Amino acid sequence: MARFEILGLDHGASGSVAQADILLELGMMYATGRDCAVDLVSAHKWFNIAAIKGSSRAAELRAELSATMNKGDIARALKEARDWMTVH
Template sequence: MARFEMLEAGFGDMGSTAQADILFELGMMYATGRDCGVDSIAAHKWFNIAAIKGSNRAAELRSELSQSMSKTDIAKALRDAREWMTTH
């Protein structure tokens, strides 16, 4: 499974637009199954974080994705996003 290494030096110093773009791409990767299996929960998580960082497109796709997800899956995605934001 392909992953972006988020802990590399300098990631925290990148501009919010660059961060949002990278996080959006993670959402797209999981939403489409590019280099990994399709995972709606992970896609929602990354779209949510990208939206918080300022990506309007991520917010739109998160909303679209939510329509096909159960409330339990959405809750898990939100918890995962909150946990990631807390630790990063």
């Protein structure tokens, strides 16, 4: 499911608000374990990217999630977000 949504971003069909919404949903998916295993690093990564794209809700959720994560996991999530942004 996440792969399909990410591929949809590459086609440029949606505006930045729509992209932020999709990325926020990816974060929610990983944070809650909806259709996948719970993965807080991935959730933080997607919330971070959505926040960069303009989602204030994603920024709030990222901050809440950060409070429950250790520094190593946060660093890994930030690196993954930077790597994704570099490619996309």
